[in-house]
Amino acid sequence: MWRTFMAEDGDRADFDVASIQDRWLPVWEALRPFRASESDDQRERMYVLDMFPYPSGDLHMGHAEAYALGDVVARYWVQRGRNVLHPIGWDAFGLPAENAAIKRGVDPAAWTYDNIAAQKASMKRYACAFDWTRTLNTCDPDYYKWNQWIFLKMFERGLAYRKASSVNWCPTDQTVLANEQVIQGLCERCDTPVTKKKLTQWYLRITDYAERLLDDMDQLESGWPEKVLSMQRNWIGKSTGANVDFVIEGREEPVTVYTTRPDTLFGATFFVVAADSDLAAELAAGSGAEEEFEQYLEQVKLTSEIDRLATDREKTGVFLNRYAVNPVNGERLPVWASDYVLADYGTGAIMAVPAHDQRDLDFAKAFGIPVRVVVASDEDPEQTGMATADDGPHVNSGPLDGLDKEAAIAAIIEILAERGTGEAAVNYRLRDWLISRQRYWGTPIPIIHCPSCGEVPVPEAELPVVLPPASGLDLQPKGSSPLGAAAAWSAVTCPSCGGGASRDPDTMDTFVDSSWYFLRYLDPANTDAPFSREDAEKWLPVDQYVGGVTHAILHLLYARFFTKVLHDLGMVSFTEPFTRLLNQGMVLMDGSAMSKSRGNLVKLSDELADHGVDAVRLTMVFAGPPEDDIDWSEVSAAGAKRFLARAWRLSRDVTSSPGADPAQGDLAVRQATHRTIAEAATAVERFRFNVAIAKVMELVNVLRKAIDSGVGPADPAVREGVEATAIILSLVAPYTAEDMWANLGHNPPVARAGWPEVIDDLVRQETVTCVVQIKGKVRARLEVPADVTQAELERLALADDTIARLVGEAPPRRVIVRAPKLVNVIPG
RNA sequence: GCGGGUGUGGCGGAAUUGGCAGACGCGCAGGAUUUAGGUUCCUGUGUCUUCGGACGUGAGAGUUCAAGUCUCUCCACCCGCACCA
Numbered sequence: 065m066w067r068t069f070m071a072e073d074g075d076r077a078d079f080d081v082a083s084i085q086d087r088w089l090p091v092w093e094a095l096r097p098f099r100a101s102e103s104d105d106q107r108e109r110m111y112v113l114d115m116f117p118y119p120s121g122d123l124h125m126g127h128a129e130a131y132a133l134g135d136v137v138a139r140y141w142v143q144r145g146r147n148v149l150h151p152i153g154w155d156a157f158g159l160p161a162e163n164a165a166i167k168r169g170v171d172p173a174a175w176t177y178d179n180i181a182a183q184k185a186s187m188k189r190y191a192c193a194f195d196w197t198r199t200l201n202t203c204d205p206d207y208y209k210w211n212q213w214i215f216l217k218m219f220e221r222g223l224a225y226r227k228a229s230s231v232n233w234c235p236t237d238q239t240v241l242a243n244e245q246v247i248q249g250l251c252e253r254c255d256t257p258v259t260k261k262k263l264t265q266w267y268l269r270i271t272d273y274a275e276r277l278l279d280d281m282d283q284l285e286s287g288w289p290e291k292v293l294s295m296q297r298n299w300i301g302k303s304t305g306a307n308v309d310f311v312i313e314g315r316e317e318p319v320t321v322y323t324t325r326p327d328t329l330f331g332a333t334f335f336v337v338a339a340d341s342d343l344a345a346e347l348a349a350g351s352g353a354e355e356e357f358e359q360y361l362e363q364v365k366l367t368s369e370i371d372r373l374a375t376d377r378e379k380t381g382v383f384l385n386r387y388a389v390n391p392v393n394g395e396r397l398p399v400w401a402s403d404y405v406l407a408d409y410g411t412g413a414i415m416a417v418p419a420h421d422q423r424d425l426d427f428a429k430a431f432g433i434p435v436r437v438v439v440a441s442d443e444d445p446e447q448t449g450m451a452t453a454d455d456g457p458h459v460n461s462g463p464l465d466g467l468d469k470e471a472a473i474a475a476i477i478e479i480l481a482e483r484g485t486g487e488a489a490v491n492y493r494l495r496d497w498l499i500s501r502q503r504y505w506g507t508p509i510p511i512i513h514c515p516s517c518g519e520v521p522v523p524e525a526e527l528p529v530v531l532p533p534a535s536g537l538d539l540q541p542k543g544s545s546p547l548g549a550a551a552a553w554s555a556v557t558c559p560s561c562g563g564g565a566s567r568d569p570d571t572m573d574t575f576v577d578s579s580w581y582f583l584r585y586l587d588p589a590n591t592d593a594p595f596s597r598e599d600a601e602k603w604l605p606v607d608q609y610v611g612g613v614t615h616a617i618l619h620l621l622y623a624r625f626f627t628k629v630l631h632d633l634g635m636v637s638f639t640e641p642f643t644r645l646l647n648q649g650m651v652l653m654d655g656s657a658m659s660k661s662r663g664n665l666v667k668l669s670d671e672l673a674d675h676g677v678d679a680v681r682l683t684m685v686f687a688g689p690p691e692d693d694i695d696w697s698e699v700s701a702a703g704a705k706r707f708l709a710r711a712w713r714l715s716r717d718v719t720s721s722p723g724a725d726p727a728q729g730d731l732a733v734r735q736a737t738h739r740t741i742a743e744a745a746t747a748v749e750r751f752r753f754n755v756a757i758a759k760v761m762e763l764v765n766v767l768r769k770a771i772d773s774g775v776g777p778a779d780p781a782v783r784e785g786v787e788a789t790a791i792i793l794s795l796v797a798p799y800t801a802e803d804m805w806a807n808l809g810h811n812p813p814v815a816r817a818g819w820p821e822v823i824d825d826l827v828r829q830e831t832v833t834c835v836v837q838i839k840g841k842v843r844a845r846l847e848v849p850a851d852v853t854q855a856e857l858e859r860l861a862l863a864d865d866t867i868a869r870l871v872g873e874a875p876p877r878r879v880i881v882r883a884p885k886l887v888n889v890i891p892g
Numbered sequence: 893g894c895g896g897g898u899g900u901g902g903c904g905g906a907a908u909u910g911g912c913a914g915a916c917g918c919g920c921a922g923g924a925u926u927u928a929g930g931u932u933c934c935u936g937u938g939u940c941u942u943c944g945g946a947c948g949u950g951a952g953a954g955u956u957c958a959a960g961u962c963u964c965u966c967c968a969c970c971c972g973c974a975c976c977a
Binding site: 289290291292293294295297298299301305321322323324325326336375377379401403404405406408409410413414415416417421422423424426491492493613617618663686687688689692695699700702704706707709710711746750752754755757758759760761762765768772833834837839840842845877878879880882885886888889890892 | 896897904906907915930931957970971972973975
């Protein structure tokens with residue numbers, strides 16, 4: 065009702081958000097201001113990329129923040145005259161589509177494409193500066209064909225392979241998970257405790273790239289947040305040490321263990337194999353300890369992953385009635401099986417040195433195994449219960465006695481190497497990437513299983529292997545892929561021998577889709593290749609990537625891996641895909657993440673209806689540094705709207721004509737304008753968008769005063785200032801800016817108006833305020849010429865009445881002069 | 893435990909190289925316009941104060957003419973990893 069009032073309330077209250085939005089949206093739709101030029105454009109290229117969304121519903125507050133931030137960067141560089149590529153697409157495969165299908169009986173494809181349509185409309189209304197001619201959906205056969213193609217290239221090179229292994233299994237989603245998708249023992253997606261299952265699955269050999277993934281981080285050092293780099297380093301988990309071979313009595317082959325402390329080899333008093341390893345079962349067989357071992361293994365299997373992760377758990381294990389022989393001194397070490405040794409790290413077996421490893425000590429104490437100190441220390445681990453990890457002279461270690469840690473490691477490696485029982489070794493925590501998923505809505509794995517030929521790649525000419533329609537398939541999770549039940553789809557003839565064969569029933573992890581999508585944007589309709597090498601060389605690597613820190617490991621590591629593989633395939637020349645990364649924070653409500661169950665969900669559509677697109681965007685950008693979280697309850701979209709109305713009113717008040725010569729205008733207003741332009745540019749380039757906004761707000765205040773009580777609305781400097789305001793605001797508040805631009809008598813789009821040129825003379829201050837301190841406390845201020853000399857400034861400062869009075873007669877002991885801004889007088 | 897980060901008014905946050913702490917906004921208070929106000933405009937707003945000033949950036953020390961900024965010690969909180977041998 066009050067809106068009706070406002071409309072009648074004369075020229076003050078005309079800032080009608082809804083009608084401004086309705087006016088400009090169709091105009092932009094026609095003008096397409098953000099199309100990246102395809103060829104022979106001489107402008108410098110720039111690739112600004114936002115992480116693409118999963119179409120799980122309409123856009124939410126998190127999207128609104130991320131896309132507002134990415135938009136500032138993209139729009140800024142467009143204004144600066146760059147040829148900016150700023151694309152968007154949809155990460156459209158994945159479980160939610162399938163779950164919706166199961167729950168509501170809709171086709172996953174229909175569900176997905178409906179959501180995409182809704183998000184696309186919302187994004188356009190949200191005025192995202194995307195190049196709408198380049199969108200992609202990963203669930204389109206045109207897209208996933210190239211997942212399959214890349215997979216086959218990897219298969220050819222041995223980078224994609226199948227193996228049987230104990231894998232992470234989500235009982236709820238009824239599918240396997242990559243290590244990266246298990247968070248604290250829970251399924252990343254549904255928080256169900258993850259269990260282990262022995263399955264034959266497809267893997268990508270990311271471990272082959274571990275060293276390069278680590279090394280190439282040097283290239284990212286200044287462009288990526290330190291946090292993300294450290295998380296990736298952590299995840300790759302490189303360690304150095306040695307492999308040592310231990311003979312097990314009664315076993316032909318020696319067992320290799322990996323250790324980071326080969327120098328403590330003389331302190332080994334027992335030997336442990338992972339309870340769930342094949343080796344443990346083998347050693348238990350015929351040892352007389354089978355029964356105990358079986359019982360123990362049962363118990364271990366029942367222990368959930370979460371319990372396993374509790375670090376303060378009691379050590380458990382079972383003696384296998386076997387002995388390993390220490391290669392350096394021939395000692396017999398009892399062999400135990402325990403779950404504190406992991407089957408899939410190192411070799412699944414360890415030498416245990418209780419004096420210098422806390423876990424081994426805990427175990428030794430629990431089972432009364434002797435502790436032998438081999439690195440001298442004041443503390444006795446057996447007494448204190450604390451293993452010592454400090455450096456120190458070695459003792460009880462034969463040839464290593466007296467050496468420090470570093471020397472001892474070098475010496476023992478040499479000794480082992482001479483005897484052929486060990487060598488220096490490097491280990492990684494990173495495991496190969498498990499990509500098989502027993503679900504429907506994903507990329508079919510393009511392999512045919514033939515009883516006589518084995519794994520046969522689908523011939524390239526037959527790609528894509530298209531998903532069969534969902535209708536008629538049982539998508540209910542049951543542990544095996546729904547595709548296997550699509551008999552007509554599954555049954556094929558072997559491309560190699562022509563015999564009966566079947567398709568691989570699994571689909572790929574959706575992280576495969578997002579590992580190279582940034583390349584597909586260059587040429588999303590290409591039918592000959594995933595992307596053109598020529599375009600890739602022109603546009604990539606991505607100059608600025610914007611997205612949430614939730615993908616710090618998963619997506620970013622996989623995308624880096626894919627880029628290196630594509631590099632090795634000769635398809636791209638660079639080795640890192642994203643030069644700079646900006647991780648935006650989250651949008652919270654009342655201190656915690658929004659969720660329906662918590663009852664603190666803020667609906668984006670409500671906020672947009674209440675305050676308008678521009679005010680919501682402005683609030684997101686002005687709230688603080690982009691990487692910080694925003695608590696929606698602590699910021700004010702109403703305040704943002706008020707500011708926009710204030711800025712917009714300026715454009716109504718200007719009475720000079722377009723093209724009026726600003727040189728004829730008021731100097732002070734011009735200076736304020738040009739300083740703002742310069743400061744806003746610096747702030748945007750440093751990602752201090754909130755500061756850029758603050759600067760525009762100051763300019764708006766100056767212009768308001770100039771109009772109301774200063775030079776008046778007809779001064780050309782006022783026009784210049786309001787035009788600059790519109791252009792700077794176009795980065796954040798495109799509707800308001802466009803309407804201001806029109807009010808000022810210009811044609812749309814303001815987004816392509818060009819960044820105003822800064823006149824240096826107007827930025828330079830001819831006089832500055834100099835503070836005069838006495839002993840570091842400000843006592844006076846002087847207006848001085850900006851180019852004042854040190855000597856002149858000192859004279860002026862000491863001549864100041866206040867200063868002269870406070871300093872007194874005696875000559876000052878010292879005067880520090882930093883012309884033109886500061887003088888500090890230390891009285892005698 | 894290991895690694896990364898953050899501590900500034902009632903709140904969100906500013907502050908190139910050490911050089912006026914608290915820009916800008918929110919909120920609050922007062923005033924003007926208004927029949928009215930979820931409008932607009934103006935003014936004030938770190939704390940204490942004997943109105944001269946004094947104190948003030950998590951705590952404590954140090955370097956310096958000068959420290960939010962540099963160094964050391966400590967505290968609190970957040971994030972990531974965590975039985976990885």
